[in-house]
Amino acid sequence: xxxxxxxxxxxxxxxxxxxxxxxxxxxxxxxxxxxxxxxxxxxxxxxxxxxxxxxxxxxxxxxxxxxxxxxxxxxxxxxxxxxxxxxxxxxxxxxxxxxxxxxxxxxxxxxxxxxxxxxxxxxxxxxxxxxxxxxxxxxxxxxxxxxxxxxxxxxxxxxxxxxxxxxxxxxxxxxxxxxxxxxxxxxxxxxxxxxxxxxxxxxxxxxxxxxxxxxxxxxxxxxxxxxxxxxxxxxxxxxxxxxxxxxxxxxxxxxxxxxxxxxxxxxxxxxxxxx
Amino acid sequence: xxxxxxxxxxxxxxxxxxxxxxxxxxxxxxxxxxxxxxxxxxxxxxxxxxxxxxxxxxxxxxxxxxxxxxxxxxxxxxxxxxxxxxxxxxxxxxxxxxxxxxxxxxxxxxxxxxxxxxxxxxxxxxxxxxxxxxxxxxxxxxxxxxxxxxxxxxxxxxxxxxxxxxxxxxxxxxxxxxxxxxxxxxxxxxxxxxxxxxxxxxxxxxxxxxxxxxxxxxxxxxxxxxxxxxxxxxxxxxxxxxxxxxxxxxxxxxxxxxxxxxxxxxxxxxxxxxxxxxxxxxxxxxxxxxxxxxxxxxxxxxxxxxxxxxxxxxxxxxxxxxxxxxxxxxxxxxxxxxxxxxxxxxxxxxxxxxxxxxxxxxxxxxxxxxxxxxxxxxxxxxxxxxxxxxxxxxxxxxxxxxxxxxxxxxxxxxxxx
Ligand SMILES: Cc1ncc(COP(=O)(O)O)c(C=O)c1O
Numbered sequence: 001x002x003x004x005x006x007x008x009x010x011x012x013x014x015x016x017x018x019x020x021x022x023x024x025x026x027x028x029x030x031x032x033x034x035x036x037x038x039x040x041x042x043x044x045x046x047x048x049x050x051x052x053x054x055x056x057x058x059x060x061x062x063x064x065x066x067x068x069x070x071x072x073x074x075x076x077x078x079x080x081x082x083x084x085x086x087x088x089x090x091x092x093x094x095x096x097x098x099x100x101x102x103x104x105x106x107x108x109x110x111x112x113x114x115x116x117x118x119x120x121x122x123x124x125x126x127x128x129x130x131x132x133x134x135x136x137x138x139x140x141x142x143x144x145x146x147x148x149x150x151x152x153x154x155x156x157x158x159x160x161x162x163x164x165x166x167x168x169x170x171x172x173x174x175x176x177x178x179x180x181x182x183x184x185x186x187x188x189x190x191x192x193x194x195x196x197x198x199x200x201x202x203x204x205x206x207x208x209x210x211x212x213x214x215x216x217x218x219x220x221x222x223x224x225x226x227x228x229x230x231x232x233x234x235x236x237x238x239x240x241x242x243x244x245x246x247x248x249x250x251x252x253x254x255x256x257x258x259x260x261x262x263x264x265x266x267x268x269x270x271x272x273x274x275x
Numbered sequence: 276x277x278x279x280x281x282x283x284x285x286x287x288x289x290x291x292x293x294x295x296x297x298x299x300x301x302x303x304x305x306x307x308x309x310x311x312x313x314x315x316x317x318x319x320x321x322x323x324x325x326x327x328x329x330x331x332x333x334x335x336x337x338x339x340x341x342x343x344x345x346x347x348x349x350x351x352x353x354x355x356x357x358x359x360x361x362x363x364x365x366x367x368x369x370x371x372x373x374x375x376x377x378x379x380x381x382x383x384x385x386x387x388x389x390x391x392x393x394x395x396x397x398x399x400x401x402x403x404x405x406x407x408x409x410x411x412x413x414x415x416x417x418x419x420x421x422x423x424x425x426x427x428x429x430x431x432x433x434x435x436x437x438x439x440x441x442x443x444x445x446x447x448x449x450x451x452x453x454x455x456x457x458x459x460x461x462x463x464x465x466x467x468x469x470x471x472x473x474x475x476x477x478x479x480x481x482x483x484x485x486x487x488x489x490x491x492x493x494x495x496x497x498x499x500x501x502x503x504x505x506x507x508x509x510x511x512x513x514x515x516x517x518x519x520x521x522x523x524x525x526x527x528x529x530x531x532x533x534x535x536x537x538x539x540x541x542x543x544x545x546x547x548x549x550x551x552x553x554x555x556x557x558x559x560x561x562x563x564x565x566x567x568x569x570x571x572x573x574x575x576x577x578x579x580x581x582x583x584x585x586x587x588x589x590x591x592x593x594x595x596x597x598x599x600x601x602x603x604x605x606x607x608x609x610x611x612x613x614x615x616x617x618x619x620x621x622x623x624x625x626x627x628x629x630x631x632x633x634x635x636x637x638x639x640x641x642x643x644x645x646x647x648x649x650x651x652x653x654x655x656x657x658x659x660x661x662x663x664x665x666x667x668x669x670x671x672x673x674x675x676x677x678x679x680x681x682x683x684x685x686x687x688x689x690x691x692x
Pocket of ligand 1: 366367392393394395396470471472511512513514515516517518583584585629631632657658659
C-alpha cells in the first residue's frame with residue numbers, strides 16, 4: 001500500500017530531486033496565523049509539512065522552537081487546535097504530519113489520536129522521544145488508520161539500532177544531522193552523509209535529514225545525499241522576527257514565502273547522489 | 276508483588292512504569308551507562324572504592340537517633356530518626372553522587388552535568404567533582420537561584436559552573452530540560468548525574484541502588500536498637516530518592532508500612548501543590564512513564580511547594596509501582612504542616628531539618644498517633660535545614676526589620692549599636 005508520503009517521495013524521485021520538508025509549530029503566532037504560514041510555505045515550494053505540537057517540556061528543541069512553542073501555549077493552543085491545523089493544511093495537497101513529543105498523544109489516547117489525525121487528513125506522525133521499544137501500540141493504531149510513523153536515528157545510533165528503527169518506520173527515516181537540539185548551525189554536521197549511508201544499508205525507505213539546515217546552500221548540500229531536507233528553526237525564526245519587529249502578518253508571510261522558495265530552489269540545485 | 280529485586284525488568288520497567296522515552300541520540304549513552312553500571316556494581320574494586328568514600332569522606336554510617344522529646348510531645352509511637360542530615364554536604368544526595376561520579380571516571384568521561392532545585396544535589400555534585408577532579412556544570416532554574424542564593428555560592432566555591440535556566444517555568448523541571456539538551460550535544464565526554472530516582476532507565480534503578488545504603492544501615496540499626504523491625508518507615512518524596520533508598524530494603528518485610536510524603540503546597544484542592552500521586556495521573560515526562568501533574572492535553576503543570584527540593588511535577592517510576600500495588604502509601608503534607616513540624620523538631624530535638632525532610636516529620640506525626648505508643652516509626656531525616664533558614668525566618672517572621680535587611684518602605688532602618 002502506498003501512503004501519501006510514499007507517493008510524494010516517489011514523485012520527487014521522478015523529478016530527480018530531493019523533497020523539502022518544512023516545520024512550523026501550530027498556534028504561533030495564532031492558530032490561524034500558523035495555518036496561513038504553513039500554507040504559504042507550501043505555495044512557495046515546501047513538499048511536506050510538519051505541524052509541531054507545542055509542548056511544555058521540549059527537551060529536543062533549541063531556543064527558537066522553544067520560544068514559539070511557549071508563546072503558542074501561552075496563547076492557549078490545544079491538541080484539538082493542532083488537529084484543526086492539520087486539517088486546514090492538508091487541503092493544500094501536501095502530505096501533513098504531526099511532529100510531537102509522546103505525552104500529548106499518550107494523554108489524548110493513541111487510538112483516538114490516530115482516528116482523529118486520519119480524519120483530519122494527516123499523513124502520519126514524527127515522534128522523537130518514542131523509542132521502538134515503546135512504540136508497539138502506536139504502530140498498530142497508525143497502521144490501522146493508514147498513518148505513517150516516522151522515527152529518528154542519530155549519529156550515535158549503532159547499526160543495530162538503525163536496523164531496529166528503520167524496521168518499524170513508515171514513510172521515511174529522519175536522520176538527525178548532528179548530536180544536539182534543533183536550531184540553525186553555520187555548517188551541516190559532517191556526520192550526516194555517513195549516517196544516511198548507514199541508514200540506506202538498513203532499509204529502502206527514503207531518508208530525510210534534519211537539524212541545523214537553514215540556508216539554500218545547506219539545503220542543496222544535503223539534497224546531494226538525502227531524499228529529503230528538513231528545515232524548522234530557520235522558518236520559525238522568520239515568524240519570531242516578524243513578531244519582534246512588529247511587522248504585520250502579510251510581511252511575515254512574505255518572509256516565509258521568500259525563505260521557502262529559496263530553500264526549494266536549493267533542493268533543486270543539488271545533484272542527487274543516487275542519480 | 277513477588278520478588279522486588281526483579282524490578283526493573285531488563286528494559287527498565289517497573290510494571291507499566293519507567294522505560295526510556297528519550298531521543299534516539301541518547302540511547303547509545305544510556306546503553307553504555309547501563310553496561311558500565313552493571314559491570315561496576317559487581318566489581319569489587321568499584322564497590323570497595325565507593326564504600327571507602329562513603330565511610331571516610333561522606334561520614335557513613337549515619338547515626339540512628341531516638342527522638343525522645345519529640346516522641347513524648349507527639350504522644351504516639353516511638354520516633355527514630357535516620358540522620359542523613361549528618362552526611363557530608365548536609366543531605367542524602369551525596370550517596371548517589373559519589374557513586375555516579377566514580378562511574379563517570381570509569382567510563383572515561385571528564386565532565387559532569389547536573390540539575391538542581393534546592394541546590395543540595397548541585398552542591399553534592401560539585402563536591403564530588405572537586406574531590407575526583409571532574410569538570411562540573413549545574414543547571415538551576417532562575418527562580419531557584421534567587422531562592423537558594425547561598426547554595427549557588429557554595430557550588431561556585433567548589434569550582435562548579437552554575438547556569439541559571441531562563442526557559443519554560445524557570446524551575447527544576449526546566450533545569451532538567453536544559454541538562455538533557457546539554458547532554459545530547461556533549462554526550463561523548465559528559466555524564467548527566469541525575470539527582471533522584473527518575474529519568475530514563477537505568478537512572479531510577481541506579482540511583483535507588485546508590486541510596487539503598489540508607490535503608491540497609493537503618494534496618495540493621497533499628498533491629499539492634501529495639502530488637503525488631505519498625506512498624507512504619509516514613510520519608511518525603513520529591514523525585515523520591517531518599518524515600519526509595521530507605522524503603523527498598525524493607526520492601527520484603529510485609530509488616531513494615533512504607534509511607535511517602537508528597538508536598539501539598541497550598542493544598543491539593545487549590546491546584547498549587549507538587550503531589551504527583553495524590554493530584555496527578557500516569558503519563559510520560561523526562562524519559563519515564565510515571566505519575567505526574569499534567570493537564571487534559573498532556574502539558575506538564577507547574578508544581579508548587581515551599582520546599583524547592585520537592586517542587587517537581589513528577590515522581591520516580593518505582594514509587595508509581597509501589598503506589599499501584601499498595602506496597603507503599605503516599606500522603607500529602609502541605610506547606611503549613613511542614614513548617615510547623617520543622618519548628619517543633621528544632622525545639623524538641625535541637626535539629627534544624629531541611630524543609631523537604633520536615634514534610635516527612637509532619638507525615639510521621641500522624642502515623643505515630645495512629646499506631647500508638649507500642650509502635651515504632653522510622654523517619655528519614657534526609658537533610659539539614661541550614662539552606663532554609665532564610666525561608667523559615669520569613670515564614671515565622673523571625674527577622675528583626677534592621678537585621679533582615681528589608682525595612683518596610685518609608686521606614687528608616689536604625690543602625691545597630
Ligand atoms: C534534604 C532533601 N530531602 C529530599 C529531597 C528530595 O529529593 P528526593 O525525593 O529525591 O529524596 C531533597 C532535594 O533537593 C533534599 O535536599
